[in-house]
Amino acid sequence: VTGHPGLYFLFVMPICSSGSRILVVPLDGSHWINMEVILQELHSRGHNITVLRSEKSWYIPGNSSIYTSINMPMLKYEADKNYYNKMLLDVMECRRSLTFIHTFCQQYLLTSLLVNGYNVLARATAAMLDDTVFMKKLHDAKFDLMLTDPALTIGTLLGGYLKLPMVFNVRWINNGEGHFTIAPSPVSYIPVPWSELHDQMNFLERIKNVLHYLYGVVEQHLIINPAYSDLLKRHFPPGTDLLSLQRSADIWLLRADFVFEFPRPTMPNVVYIGGFQCKNSKPLPAELEAFMQSSGEHGVVVMSLGTFVSALPHDVMESIAAAFAQLPQKVVWRFVGEKPSSLGNNTLLVDWLPQNDLLGHPKTRAFVSHGGTNGMYEAIYHGVPVLGLPLLFDQFDNIVRLKARGAARVVEARSLTKEDFLEALKDILETPSYRKNIQQMSQLHRDKPISPMETAIFWIEYVIRNKGAAHLQSAGFSLPWYSYFCLDVAVLIMALIGGSVWALILVCRTLCCRKSRRKLKSE
Numbered sequence: 001v002t003g004h005p006g007l008y009f010l011f012v013m014p015i016c017s018s019g020s021r022i023l024v025v026p027l028d029g030s031h032w033i034n035m036e037v038i039l040q041e042l043h044s045r046g047h048n049i050t051v052l053r054s055e056k057s058w059y060i061p062g063n064s065s066i067y068t069s070i071n072m073p074m075l076k077y078e079a080d081k082n083y084y085n086k087m088l089l090d091v092m093e094c095r096r097s098l099t100f101i102h103t104f105c106q107q108y109l110l111t112s113l114l115v116n117g118y119n120v121l122a123r124a125t126a127a128m129l130d131d132t133v134f135m136k137k138l139h140d141a142k143f144d145l146m147l148t149d150p151a152l153t154i155g156t157l158l159g160g161y162l163k164l165p166m167v168f169n170v171r172w173i174n175n176g177e178g179h180f181t182i183a184p185s186p187v188s189y190i191p192v193p194w195s196e197l198h199d200q201m202n203f204l205e206r207i208k209n210v211l212h213y214l215y216g217v218v219e220q221h222l223i224i225n226p227a228y229s230d231l232l233k234r235h236f237p238p239g240t241d242l243l244s245l246q247r248s249a250d251i252w253l254l255r256a257d258f259v260f261e262f263p264r265p266t267m268p269n270v271v272y273i274g275g276f277q278c279k280n281s282k283p284l285p286a287e288l289e290a291f292m293q294s295s296g297e298h299g300v301v302v303m304s305l306g307t308f309v310s311a312l313p314h315d316v317m318e319s320i321a322a323a324f325a326q327l328p329q330k331v332v333w334r335f336v337g338e339k340p341s342s343l344g345n346n347t348l349l350v351d352w353l354p355q356n357d358l359l360g361h362p363k364t365r366a367f368v369s370h371g372g373t374n375g376m377y378e379a380i381y382h383g384v385p386v387l388g389l390p391l392l393f394d395q396f397d398n399i400v401r402l403k404a405r406g407a408a409r410v411v412e413a414r415s416l417t418k419e420d421f422l423e424a425l426k427d428i429l430e431t432p433s434y435r436k437n438i439q440q441m442s443q444l445h446r447d448k449p450i451s452p453m454e455t456a457i458f459w460i461e462y463v464i465r466n467k468g469a470a471h472l473q474s475a476g477f478s479l480p481w482y483s484y485f486c487l488d489v490a491v492l493i494m495a496l497i498g499g500s501v502w503a504l505i506l507v508c509r510t511l512c513c514r515k516s517r518r519k520l521k522s523e
Contacts, residue, residue: 025155269472276452281360299365371395385434407438
């Protein structure tokens with residue numbers, strides 16, 4: 001077979017029997033976008049998919065042509081989208097503090113969100129496992145695989161209880177990035193999530209990195225684990241904890257690519273699928289295409305702030321709109337809220353935009369983004385430089401990674417002025433290195449023997465075919481912490497060295513004393 005390497009992959013890989021039964025527990029919001037792309041591909045290959053969802057889900061539809069849905073009546077918690085706008089204001093207030101400590105302030109805000117969230121998830125999972133009718137329905141379905149996003153712990157707990165092979169569609173887990181749960185993570189050069197650091201740290205930055213790591217350890221063991229302790233005691237074997245269930249997953253489909261991530265140690269059952277949702281752009285609607293073409297040689301700037309946060313404070317919006325109005329470029333801005341009074345004739349406001357198709361359009365010159373993972377990989381895929389306006393969660397770290405590659409600039413929402421925003425935007429548009437660097441990243445990202453999506457599907461079907469992948473799991477997770485770090489060996493070696501030194505000193509003292517006595521006798 002000649003031509004596209006992915007076609008060769010499809011011909012030579014083992015054929016997985018169609019009709020496998022896959023239980024899916026996704027996370028709502030932008031995470032669902034990632035999961036749905038995989039489910040569409042699995043459905044096209046003949047797999048039977050069942051999705052567990054909340055009755056009050058934001059984005060996960062109850063009726064679908066690609067899966068059967070089961071509502072979880074025990075998951076009654078409904079997140080308020082306005083909460084994230086309030087949290088945005090709190091984060092902006094945090095960022096007014098000293099540079100060294102504002103990341104800890106943000107991490108504390110995230111902790112306050114986790115405290116409530118994990119208690120809700122633990123209660124919902126306990127109610128599910130206690131519901132004999134509901135659980136019998138799941139048992140009788142005889143699923144072949146659990147596919148879940150472990151940021152929602154229900155899938156991990158349910159998969160462990162049903163003893164199903166598990167595949168994670170993952171980037172974030174518990175209180176940090178998935179690598180920190182599954183792979184060795186030396187904090188000397190691997191930035192801890194939320195630290196906003198890179199992999200070339202000076203001494204002060206390494207101190208900050210270690211402090212963030214210790215904060216995460218305390219958070220895991222004193223805040224997250226206790227929320228599940230009663231549930232685990234009642235329904236799982238003694239000694240089971242949340243981390244052991246997560247580490248038992250057969251394959252981790254990590255939404256990462258080392259074109260974007262900093263190089264670091266990994267594990268045999270971690271498979272990298274960063275950018276798997278990216279695809280070639282499709283034609284735009286006629287009206288939007290006409291607007292793009294009207295930009296002439298200057299091109300278009302695309303701006304979007306993602307799915308959770310719908311609006312920045314009004315004065316920030318006014319500054320952005322005023323800066324856009326002074327550009328020769330046209331602007332397509334995904335916008336919800338009160339229309340800025342300073343809006344220019346060159347700016348088109350839309351409540352939704354086909355982001356991937358716009359970024360792949362030849363007229364697009366720059367992308368103003370909050371730094372969500374999906375948007376960053378789409379910008380890399382299409383080679384569009386980024387002006388980052390990070391707001392929440394991992395967005396600050398994501399922009400740091402792109403900035404370290406010379407493909408982005410960052411502006412702060414807390415202190416944004418028209419002048420600062422305009423200067424940064426003109427720099428992105430007029431300095432060739434930004435576009436050159438991200439286009440090089442795009443070339444590296446695309447230069448793979450098979451696509452990330454084909455990789456993801458292969459490993460999902462691999463786990464189904466082989467009923468797991470236990471041979472890829474590290475024995476290190478079964479070791480107590482003191483054995484993992486060889487502290488018991490170190491203690492033994494120190495004891496032997498100490499004993500040898502003590503014995504040597506004792507021998508020397510004995511010999512010296514004998515020599516002294518002989519000398520005294522001779523005198």
